[in-house]
Amino acid sequence: MVRVSPSPANRRTIFALFLPFPVPSPLSCLSLAPSDFAILALCLRSSCASADMAAAAAETAETAEGNEALQTVAPKAPVTYERVVSTQNLRFPKPHVPRALEAVDDDHPHGTPGYKNNGYSVLQQHIAFFDRNKDGIIYPWETFAGFRAIGFNFLISFLGMVIINGVFSYATLESWIPSLLFPIYIKNIHKAKHGSDSEVYDTEGRFVPEKFEELFSKFSKTDRSRLRYDELYSLTSANKNAYDPFGWTAEKLEWGITYLLLKDKDGFVSKEQIRGMYDGSIFETIERQRELSKMQKKKM
Template sequence: MAAARVGSGQPPETVDIRGLDALQTATEKAPVTRIRPLDRLFALDTKLPKPHIPRALVAVDDEYPLGTPDHDHKGMTVLQQHVAFFDRNHDGVIYPWETYAGFRAMGFNPLVSFLSMLFINISFSYATLESWIPDPLLPIYIKNIHRTKHGSDSDVYDTEGRFTPWRFEEIFSKYARTHPQYVTYDELLEMTEAMRDAFDVFGWIANKLEWGFTYWIAKNEKGMVPKEAIRGVYDGSFFEVLEKQQSEKKYKKYE
């Protein structure tokens, strides 16, 4: 890697900056930069083409550079795919009863499904409306879901709802200390604390609830959340897996 030095009337000289201050990601005067290392990102571009460019249609990482196998993006952004599972009649609008039905389809009990419905539709409906006038039915319009992006989050979704690969990999570089492909509850808790923006109370609450929900649905028998399960939550494919598992359980009851 080289940097050009421009001189008056002279051809630019190049210098090797590998190992110099220009590429350092940690410093002793900011201990937090050593506690949350970025070492894993240095080799990312050898595994994943152009990881700095946000992807509109697929959630990719170094293991799945083409996204989730057999997952149909339907021409939607990754953020739209994240919520489209709850659009039960596929009309582009998520009403509260559809949110409730989606949680029930994933296996949540009626109380949790009802409380989740209230929080999601009350919090995010208004931002997606085409009008300034609130809709008492609390619909969420999927085409405008990018407007619901809040502070104190991971920034894996950009402001248009695209998926940013290096941001996703950054989570595991910084916080996955127990195992490089998993995060524990304590690591997720540390992550949500680290992401807090000053005075952003709504963002703090939303981020805690979202990652708490992710841990709840995606943890394995060891209490750890696999990297690929988290990626599946980002593009909504993991919700489909849970629904399929619930359907299979119901079917087995009649065998």
Template sequence: MEINDDPVAMATTAPMAPVTAQRLVRTDLESSIPKPYLARAMAAPDMEHPDGAPEHKAHGMSVLQQHVAFFDQNNDGIVYPWETYTGLRDIGFGMLFSLIAGLGFNITFSYPTLPGYIPSLLLPVYIANIHKGKHPSDSGTYDTEGRYSPVNFENMFSKYGKTVPDKLSLRELWNMTEGNRVSFDLVGWILNKVEWGAVYIIAKDDEGFLSKEAMRGVFDGSLFENLAKKNAPKKEK
């Protein structure tokens, strides 16, 4: 097989498109992640963790399903508003935010994930169908079936991590949500900013950055499990 040495064919920046130089993509992913372009169904790898998090059990679920499964308090495959509220409280949010955000989550994602067409007043979110709730204006790390794309996860940091390579500041998170905006997608704009803003509040480090590991843990839900364990002693008191 011939190797293409054409600089245009393999270029990741274009002189007439300055944004491509401002938001760089990583070109060394294959040095650590086997087939980084291959979307993973059950693991969430990155350059530092090419196999994902082996200690985090997938239980046969897609990465997107794992993201939501933490909030399924009784493991019946359905997340009700009171379960979302309890999960948000467990990971460190206050009562008011947990009430508003929990209700908002179920209102937004209940109908798209229902197995039928008749709405339910209980606002259940069905984990089996959570891929139907994927919204535009996100990072593209989840594909439309709920798989995890390592290349898109890594590109969040190559494009927007200008201060520290493997962390994002609040300003950089804002820039990321702005860069991912899809035209006329008001709901997606709002959801993306609220979601990452909430994660920043509970997972930022002492220097005010959101680490790559914390963000990876958002995608497979392991961050929620770790925060719940960390906060458990506080709840007991």
């Protein structure tokens, strides 16, 4: 961890950055090097005691020092200090390239082992679990059955069915004429992508590894391998686009359901589980675990 003890002059300079009006000399004439901003700004936050956060700031400063083209923080944009972007090179090739078939990260450069994509994009894979008869169309009763299969109670499963098929069906239809059966066509699910989201899926339904990694570099304040409820809440708030109440609501509901499904006994959702949520593999895993548990109980 990098320990920094700002001088009184430097502390006054940092304070001056956040005032809504110009500060007269001598405060206005004080300055910091770009590398100092990345470290000192981190110490302004309550989480500066975190070794991971301090290490990320030091790494950013070291990489970007003397090269403004590599800076990930801007002195006059405090939000860039609050949401740190890692400058560390990822271990798999071309993380900036959106992946059509696999949800990849440092630990899974080839996607989820043993998980068949069936030619679907990652966004299509995310919902394919709920296509219970595998005909490429998800009807409301299939959405309900899918929710029940992964352990949700009757009420949440019913509400999930009503909201998901009621809201997203029309955007995926082949015709301009609405269907009273409210089907969701998997091949057109990219048309139902809403705003104010994490942008881990691009507009065609590909998986963007860099955006996935940013979820943790920006919002995980305690452990870069998992997220708490308050961190997920901050994520959904930070993703808001202006004048997009539908997107705001959808994002909150989606991450809320994800948290209820995946949180551990300590209240965290792991990075691996979230990656599995994006490609849908976690749903199949949970269903298998529940079926195995039921079989074991019957044998007892």
